Amino acid sequence: MVKHHLFWPVAVLAALLLFNFIYSPDFFSIIVRNGNLYGSLIDILNFGSPLIIVALGMTLVIALGGIDLSVGSVVAIAGAISCLLISKGTDQSAWSLVLMAIGVSIAVAIVLGLWNGVLVSIFGMQPIIATLILMVAGRGVAQLIADGQIITVSSKTYNYLGAGSLAMLPFSIFIVAAMFILVSLLTRRTALGLYIESIGCKPTASRLAGIRSRTVMLAVYMFCGLCAGIAGLILSSNVSSADGNNAGLWYELDAILAVVIGGTSLNGGRFSVTGTLIGALIIQTLTTTIYMTGVPPEITLVVKAFVVLVVCLVQSESFRKAIVARWKTRHYPAEREVKQHV
Amino acid sequence: MFNRKFIPIVVTLGLFILMFAVGSFRYTGFFSLQVFNNLLIDNAFLLIVAVGMTFVIVSGGIDLSVGSVIALTTMVSASLLEQGWPPYAVIPVVLLMGAGFGWGMGAIIYYFKIQPFIVTLAGMFLARGLCYVISINTIIIDDAFYTKVAQTKISLPGGNFISISVIIAIVVVAAGFYIAHYTRFGRNTYALGGSEQSALLMGLPVKSTKIKVYMFSGLCSSLAGVVFTFYMLSGYGLHAMGLELDAIAAVVIGGTLLTGGVGYIVGTFFGVMIQGVIQTIISFEGTLSSWWTKIVIGVLLFVFIILQKLLSERKWTLRS
Structure with a gap:
C-alpha cells in the first residue's frame, strides 16, 4: 500500500484533517443556512477551486516534461479583460454581455496558452524560459488593460460564477467537478494520456513512434491557458473586481506545488490527476487550518x-x-x- | 574577439549602447556620466544578486529564494540594530546567515535529489515568512554607521559621484568574474552545468561544487540585502518582492543559457544595466507607466532567447 502513488498525498491530507478534527471537533460540521450548506469543508472546496483548476492544467504540462510559469499572469489578464468588458456595458447584469465577456477572456487565455505552446513546441525553447516571458510581460499587460486601476463591476450575473450557489453548494465546485471529470476521462479513457506520458519521457522517441508531439504539446499548453482563464474568471467574479497587480499572484508556484505534492514528477512522463486534486486540497486545507488554529497569518x-x-x-x-x-x-x-x- | 561564443555578449553590449544612445538623443540631460552612475547606484543590489544567480544558472540550477533572502537580511539587520548590536557585528552575522541558508538549500538539493526549483521555492516561502515572524511592520534604521554609509557620496572627477554600494557591487562583479574564469570552483561549475554525469565521471567534486554554488548565491543575496539596507535604511518583509525574476531576466539577457554550462558574468552586468536603462528611459519619458518596464523586459527576453536559439542551432549544423 505504501508503494501506491497516492499513499503519501492521501496520508498527508488525512493527517491534516485529523489534526483539525482533534483541534476543533466542529471542523467537519456542515450546517444549512439560507438554503445553502456552510462549513469548513465546503469553504476549502470553494476557495480552493481556482487553484485546483489551474493545477489540473499544470499537471498535463508538467507531465509533458514542461512547466508553465505564466498561469498567474493569465489569471490576472482573464480577470482584467472580463471585468473591463462588463464595466463598459450599460446593463452590467445582462446575460449577453456577461457571456460575451466570459467568451472573450477565455479565448484570450487560450491564445496565450497557444503562444506558450508555439514557443515550446515550434521554436523548441525550454518551457521554463518560454513561459517566463509571458509571466513577466503578462503582469504588465494585465495592468495595461486595467490601466493600473482595480476595475470593479456590479453584475449579479457575473458574480454568480464565483459566488453563486447551485443545489445548496457553491457553483464553483461544479466547475471544478466538470473540469476534473473532463481531464480524467480525456487522459484515462482516451489515448491522449498515454501520448502525453510518452512525450514526457522522450519527445524524440515518441515522434519516431508516430505521435504528433507538436500537436499534443500545443493542445496541452492551450488547455493550461484555458484552465488559468477559467480560474481568473472565478477569482475576479468572486470579488467582483479585477486587480492586474495582485490577482493570481504566486498562483504558478502554488499550482506547481500542488502538482508536485500530488506525486507528479517534475521530470515529466508520469502524472496523476487525482494526486493533483489531493495536492491542491492539501494546500487549501493547510491555509484554512492555519487560519482556524489562530496561528498569526504572518507565519503562514x-x-x-x-x-x-x-x-x-x-x-x-x-x-x-x-x-x-x-x-x-x-x-x-x-x-x-x-x-x-x- | 570575434569568437562565436562571444556573440551574445556583443549583442547585449550593443543593445545597451543603442538604448543609451536613443535615450541621449531623445531627452536632454540623459547623456551624462551621472545618469550612468545612477544606473549603478540604483541597481547595485540587483548586480550583486545577479552575479550569484549567474553561478547557480551556469551550474544548471535555479535559485528562487534570492528576493526573500534580501528581505530577511534587511529585517534581521534592522531588528538586531534596534536591539543595540553594533553594525560591525550585524553585517557578518547576516552574511553568515545568508551563506548558511544557501548551504542548507544546496545540501537538500544534493543529498535528497529534489529539484532546485522546489527546494528554493520552499526557501523563498521560508525566508519571506521569517520576515513576518520578526515583525510585520517596517523597522526604520537610524544607526549612525548605516546612515553615514547611505549618505556618503564618493566624488569622481567632473563633478559626478557614486555611492559605497556601487563599489561593493563592482568588487563583487570583479570577484565573480575572477572566480568564474580563473579558479577551479568556476571551472567545476561550468562542467557541472554542462553535464552532471560527465562531471562525476571525470572525478570532479560534484557534491561540494553544487552545495557551494547555492552557498555563494545565498552569500550574494545577503550581501545584496546589506546593500539594500543602505539603500532603503529600513527593514521590511515586502522589500525586494519579485526580485528573483529581475535577476533571472538579467542573467538570461546577459547571454547565460538556462540549461547551464554557458554564461558570462560580464553579460550579466550588462543585463542588469539594460534593465536599468529601460527604467531610466521610462522615468525620463514621464508619460509612460511603470508596467511598460515589465512588458519591455518580456519582449527583450523573447528576443534574446530566440537569438540564442538561432546561434546554438547554427553551431549544431556546422558541427554535424
Missing part, C-alpha cells in the same frame, strides 16, 4: 515552507533510503559485526 509562509519540504522529503527516494539505512545500522548487533570481520 513559514508553515507552508516546512510542509512543502517535508512532503518533498517524504517523497524523495534517497531521503527514505537514508532514514531506513540509519535505522538499520542503529539496530545492527555489535557481535555480528565482529564475527563478520573475523
Whole structure:
C-alpha cells in the first residue's frame, strides 16, 4: 500500500484533517443556512477551486516534461479583460454581455496558452524560459488593460460564477467537478494520456513512434491557458473586481506545488490527476487550518515552507533510503559485526 | 574577439549602447556620466544578486529564494540594530546567515535529489515568512554607521559621484568574474552545468561544487540585502518582492543559457544595466507607466532567447 502513488498525498491530507478534527471537533460540521450548506469543508472546496483548476492544467504540462510559469499572469489578464468588458456595458447584469465577456477572456487565455505552446513546441525553447516571458510581460499587460486601476463591476450575473450557489453548494465546485471529470476521462479513457506520458519521457522517441508531439504539446499548453482563464474568471467574479497587480499572484508556484505534492514528477512522463486534486486540497486545507488554529497569518509562509519540504522529503527516494539505512545500522548487533570481520 | 561564443555578449553590449544612445538623443540631460552612475547606484543590489544567480544558472540550477533572502537580511539587520548590536557585528552575522541558508538549500538539493526549483521555492516561502515572524511592520534604521554609509557620496572627477554600494557591487562583479574564469570552483561549475554525469565521471567534486554554488548565491543575496539596507535604511518583509525574476531576466539577457554550462558574468552586468536603462528611459519619458518596464523586459527576453536559439542551432549544423 505504501508503494501506491497516492499513499503519501492521501496520508498527508488525512493527517491534516485529523489534526483539525482533534483541534476543533466542529471542523467537519456542515450546517444549512439560507438554503445553502456552510462549513469548513465546503469553504476549502470553494476557495480552493481556482487553484485546483489551474493545477489540473499544470499537471498535463508538467507531465509533458514542461512547466508553465505564466498561469498567474493569465489569471490576472482573464480577470482584467472580463471585468473591463462588463464595466463598459450599460446593463452590467445582462446575460449577453456577461457571456460575451466570459467568451472573450477565455479565448484570450487560450491564445496565450497557444503562444506558450508555439514557443515550446515550434521554436523548441525550454518551457521554463518560454513561459517566463509571458509571466513577466503578462503582469504588465494585465495592468495595461486595467490601466493600473482595480476595475470593479456590479453584475449579479457575473458574480454568480464565483459566488453563486447551485443545489445548496457553491457553483464553483461544479466547475471544478466538470473540469476534473473532463481531464480524467480525456487522459484515462482516451489515448491522449498515454501520448502525453510518452512525450514526457522522450519527445524524440515518441515522434519516431508516430505521435504528433507538436500537436499534443500545443493542445496541452492551450488547455493550461484555458484552465488559468477559467480560474481568473472565478477569482475576479468572486470579488467582483479585477486587480492586474495582485490577482493570481504566486498562483504558478502554488499550482506547481500542488502538482508536485500530488506525486507528479517534475521530470515529466508520469502524472496523476487525482494526486493533483489531493495536492491542491492539501494546500487549501493547510491555509484554512492555519487560519482556524489562530496561528498569526504572518507565519503562514513559514508553515507552508516546512510542509512543502517535508512532503518533498517524504517523497524523495534517497531521503527514505537514508532514514531506513540509519535505522538499520542503529539496530545492527555489535557481535555480528565482529564475527563478520573475523 | 570575434569568437562565436562571444556573440551574445556583443549583442547585449550593443543593445545597451543603442538604448543609451536613443535615450541621449531623445531627452536632454540623459547623456551624462551621472545618469550612468545612477544606473549603478540604483541597481547595485540587483548586480550583486545577479552575479550569484549567474553561478547557480551556469551550474544548471535555479535559485528562487534570492528576493526573500534580501528581505530577511534587511529585517534581521534592522531588528538586531534596534536591539543595540553594533553594525560591525550585524553585517557578518547576516552574511553568515545568508551563506548558511544557501548551504542548507544546496545540501537538500544534493543529498535528497529534489529539484532546485522546489527546494528554493520552499526557501523563498521560508525566508519571506521569517520576515513576518520578526515583525510585520517596517523597522526604520537610524544607526549612525548605516546612515553615514547611505549618505556618503564618493566624488569622481567632473563633478559626478557614486555611492559605497556601487563599489561593493563592482568588487563583487570583479570577484565573480575572477572566480568564474580563473579558479577551479568556476571551472567545476561550468562542467557541472554542462553535464552532471560527465562531471562525476571525470572525478570532479560534484557534491561540494553544487552545495557551494547555492552557498555563494545565498552569500550574494545577503550581501545584496546589506546593500539594500543602505539603500532603503529600513527593514521590511515586502522589500525586494519579485526580485528573483529581475535577476533571472538579467542573467538570461546577459547571454547565460538556462540549461547551464554557458554564461558570462560580464553579460550579466550588462543585463542588469539594460534593465536599468529601460527604467531610466521610462522615468525620463514621464508619460509612460511603470508596467511598460515589465512588458519591455518580456519582449527583450523573447528576443534574446530566440537569438540564442538561432546561434546554438547554427553551431549544431556546422558541427554535424
